[in-house]
Amino acid sequence: MNKPTxxxxxxxxxxxxxxxxxxxxxxxxxxxGPTVYDSSHIGHARSFIVWDCLxxxxxxxxxxxxxxxxxxxxxxxxxxxxxxxGIEPQKLARIETYKYWRDMNNLNVQWPDYxxxxxxxxxxxxxxxxxxxxxxxxxxxxxGDVYFKVSAFKDYGQLKNIKNEAENISRLEDLNCKxxxxxxxxxxxxxxxxxxxxxxxxxxxxxxxxxxxxxxKNIFGETIDIHGGGEDLIFPHHxxxxxxxxxxxxxxxxxxxxxxxxxxVNGRKMSKSEGNFVTIESALKKxxxxxxxxxxxxxxxxxxxxxxxxxxxxxxxxINKLFQIFAHDEKIEINKTNLNQNFIDxxxxxxxxxxxxxxxxxxxxxxxxxxxxxxxxxxxxxxTLAYILSVLGFNFSEKPISSFNENTQNSIVKLLLDIRNNxxxxxxxxLADQIRLHFEKAGYKLKDSTEGTDLICxx
Numbered sequence: 001m002n003k004p005t006x007x008x009x010x011x012x013x014x015x016x017x018x019x020x021x022x023x024x025x026x027x028x029x030x031x032x033g034p035t036v037y038d039s040s041h042i043g044h045a046r047s048f049i050v051w052d053c054l055x056x057x058x059x060x061x062x063x064x065x066x067x068x069x070x071x072x073x074x075x076x077x078x079x080x081x082x083x084x085x086g087i088e089p090q091k092l093a094r095i096e097t098y099k100y101w102r103d104m105n106n107l108n109v110q111w112p113d114y115x116x117x118x119x120x121x122x123x124x125x126x127x128x129x130x131x132x133x134x135x136x137x138x139x140x141x142x143x144g145d146v147y148f149k150v151s152a153f154k155d156y157g158q159l160k161n162i163k164n165e166a167e168n169i170s171r172l173e174d175l176n177c178k179x180x181x182x183x184x185x186x187x188x189x190x191x192x193x194x195x196x197x198x199x200x201x202x203x204x205x206x207x208x209x210x211x212x213x214x215x216x217k218n219i220f221g222e223t224i225d226i227h228g229g230g231e232d233l234i235f236p237h238h239x240x241x242x243x244x245x246x247x248x249x250x251x252x253x254x255x256x257x258x259x260x261x262x263x264x265v266n267g268r269k270m271s272k273s274e275g276n277f278v279t280i281e282s283a284l285k286k287x288x289x290x291x292x293x294x295x296x297x298x299x300x301x302x303x304x305x306x307x308x309x310x311x312x313x314x315x316x317x318x319i320n321k322l323f324q325i326f327a328h329d330e331k332i333e334i335n336k337t338n339l340n341q342n343f344i345d346x347x348x349x350x351x352x353x354x355x356x357x358x359x360x361x362x363x364x365x366x367x368x369x370x371x372x373x374x375x376x377x378x379x380x381x382x383x384t385l386a387y388i389l390s391v392l393g394f395n396f397s398e399k400p401i402s403s404f405n406e407n408t409q410n411s412i413v414k415l416l417l418d419i420r421n422n423x424x425x426x427x428x429x430x431l432a433d434q435i436r437l438h439f440e441k442a443g444y445k446l447k448d449s450t451e452g453t454d455l456i457c458x459x
Contacts (some may be wrong), residue, residue: 003061004352008226009302011234011257012159016354019256021225027058027065028220030254032212032229032237033115035072036096037081040103041277042292042307043263043270047230049296050260050355052109053393054228057351060391068114068219070212071097074205075118079195089195090119103280106289108395116215118206124214125206126199128248129186137247141177144189144202150182153243159257160235184240186210209240213253217245227254231261231302232269261304270307278307288401290323290394291316297357297392316401319394322364325371325385332386332396340377340384343367347388357392364388417453420446 006019021027031051034040040048051069058065073093082089104111129146132138137152150156185207190196192203216224222245229238238257245253262269265276283292295315299305326332343363350359367385370376390396416435423431436446439455447454 003063004348006352007354008256008258009354011231011259012254014161017256019226021063022223022255025063027063027226028224029055029065029067029226029228030212030216030220030224031067031069031112031227032233033069033071034096034100035075035077036093036100037075037078038096038272039279039281040100041270041272041279042283043230043277045103045107045280045283045292046263046296046301046305047228047260048104048109049107049293049393050301051228053297053357054258054355055110056391056393057355061348061352066114066220067112068116068215069112070215071100071115071117072208072211073097073117073119074211075208093119099281103284106284107280107292108289108393108398110393114219116219118211121211121214121218122197122199122206124218125210126201128210128214128217128244130200131248132186132244135248137244138186139179140201141179143177144204145177145185146187146201147178147183148186148240148244148247149179150184150243151180153247155246156182156243157239159239159242162235184209184236186244209237210244212237213241213245213248216253217249222249223252224254226256226258228258228260231259234259260301261299264304264306267306283312286401287312287316288319288398290319290398291401293392293394294319294361297361300358301355320401322368322385322389323394323396325368325382326396329382334386334390335383336387338380338383339387340367340380343384344387347391351391360388360392364392413455417446417455421453424448 007016008019009015010017029051031047034044048069051067055065055067073090078089078093082092085092129138132148133140133146136149138146138148140146187199187201187204187206187210189202189204194203196204216227227238227241234257242253264270265274265278268274268276270277280292291312292315295305295312298315298318305311343366347360347363350356350363364385367381367388371378371381371385386396416439420432420435423429423435439446444455
């Protein structure tokens with residue numbers, strides 16, 4: 001298979017660029033994962049699905065991808081939440097990590113090649129901090145904290161495209177003992193009775209920005225091909241990663257920076273701090289994992305998207321239409337020697353053009369339209385459609401969810417029960433039994449009483 005020319009919007013250069021990996025046919029990719037203090041929401045799902053799709057596409061066209069996605073299991077949010085629940089921080093982190101893995105499985109997101117945790121990389125962080133101190137880029141404050149000295153790194157602000165104003169800020173001895181307000185924590189000191197870890201700098205906890213830099217160095221080395229994450233991480237998180245990594249290594253940290261847009265609710269970013277989030281778990285009670293993936297991929301990854309129940313319902317309807325093509329197929333096996341090459345080329349070209357999944361999905365609907373009209377080589381078209389859906393990461397083994405909304409479903413159930421009750425009253429027992437059998441096949445038992453009929457789920 002010929003590789004199309006890959007173009008990605010590089011946040012560092014603020015333009016779409018041709019992607020050329022450091023090593024031919026090999027890609028090192030790091031994407032920011034969750035802070036495991038609570039359930040992941042649809043905003044998180046968008047980021048995880050986008051990078052999953054990117055990895056699938058890279059691999060499909062012949063690249064060897066090594067993908068790392070971290071888990072932040074040391075954080076003030078974890079500690080505060082654990083205090084609320086009365087459990088140890090690491091127990092909470094484990095519980096939420098298991099829930100996160102379950103969500104990823106339900107969304108058909110692949111396992112990354114590496115999934116480092118902050119608690120597993122403390123020694124690497126210690127070495128990293130010591131290196132920065134020795135090179136004059138970090139200092140230990142009088143309160144025991146260790147800070148990165150932003151004024152010593154002349155390229156600070158390159159990702160956010162802001163001027164380094166650290167030198168214009170006066171020294172403030174009463175501001176957490178920092179030399180100036182731009183400096184950020186590499187290590188935060190805490191009393192020995194507080195949750196923390198022993199280090200060469202005393203008892204405490206690592207700064208949030210440090211873990212990603214230390215993990216990347218440990219897994220990939222000093223420079224990677226691509227670093228990804230949500231656009232809300234550009235500053236200060238990713239900016240600080242660049243500063244500390246390039247200060248230590250004196251070379252470029254990541255050649256390409258890609259960021260996905262936010263999921264909005266009424267024009268505001270979906271987030272736990274705003275209290276306007278919908279968890280992946282709760283969304284999956286109404287919609288399929290494929291529907292959530294369809295919702296995410298229906299928009300370009302760099303655009304903001306607005307979450308509404310109508311949008312998710314539309315996504316459910318859309319994916320149902322595509323999978324209806326395979327409703328009578330016992331097993332779907334993709335034969336790559338029997339594909340419509342024109343459709344495949346267009347599909348690959350859309351994804352190669354800054355991962356344009358929205359246009360890539362439109363190819364799937366073009367094919368479905370031809371199949372429904374019985375135009376063309378149906379076997380080839382169905383095989384091509386299956387290929388496209390698989391590359392986009394849709395799950396063929398997932399059971400479809402009805403496109404009816406909850407109110408409509410309740411109305412239909414009530415109507416069937418009313419028809420059955422009327423049939424029993426008129427002694428049309430054959431019809432009443434047929435309705436009862438249909439409910440039983442769907443996993444429900446009918447319990448009749450003088451007050452009416454109760455519907456009991458037996459699955």
